[in-house]
Amino acid sequence: MELRQVFDDLVRFETDLWNAIDARLRRDGEVPLGSLNVMLVVERTPDCRVNDIAAALSITIGGASQAVDRLEKRELCARQPNPNDRRSSIVRLTAEGARLTRSAARLFDAELAARLAAPLSEPELAAFASALTALRAAGPGTAGTGNTP
Structure with missing residues (x-):
């Protein structure tokens, strides 16, 4: 198996998938996919902080803060004082x-x-999800790669 080809296929698939879903959401859903991702984190996270968004989406705190700023400008979310930590806000x-x-x-x-679900059988989709989970769990700096951050 050619690992560079696997990498190329994975990255191109992710890019194509993101772009197609983003285009549909912009056209019919009134929100880009990046904003929806943030909104979904806020929706499912009690007392959501910018740090929670950054961690959930694997982005920087600055990037998460800017995303919240954009949503606030559209009046889709609001920051409120965090009663448990004066240094942060609840989104x-x-x-x-x-x-x-x-x-x-x-x-x-x-x-x-x-x-995803239409082109793959249920077992194929489950195997794909399991493989992605394992790869994400291995994370950057996996032992033996010599590529520690």
Whole structure:
């Protein structure tokens, strides 16, 4: 098996998948995929902080903060003082943000079903998910690679 080809296929698939879903969400869901990802984290995380968003999406704290800034400008979320930590804020969806998240999430789920579940059998999809989980768990700096960050 040619690992460079596996890498190329994985990266190209991810790029094509992201771009197709993003285009649909921009067209029909009124929100780009990057923003929806942030909104979904806020929706499912009680007392969500910018740090929680960064960790959930594997992005920098600065990137997560900028994403929240963009959502705040659209009045889709709001920062509130964190009663447990004066150095951070709690991010909450506004009523419009919650409505848009629900609406866009339905489109997102439909696209995922069409692009992942339809072409793969249930066992193939389960094996793919398991392989991705194992690779993510191995993470950067895996022993023996000589590529520690």
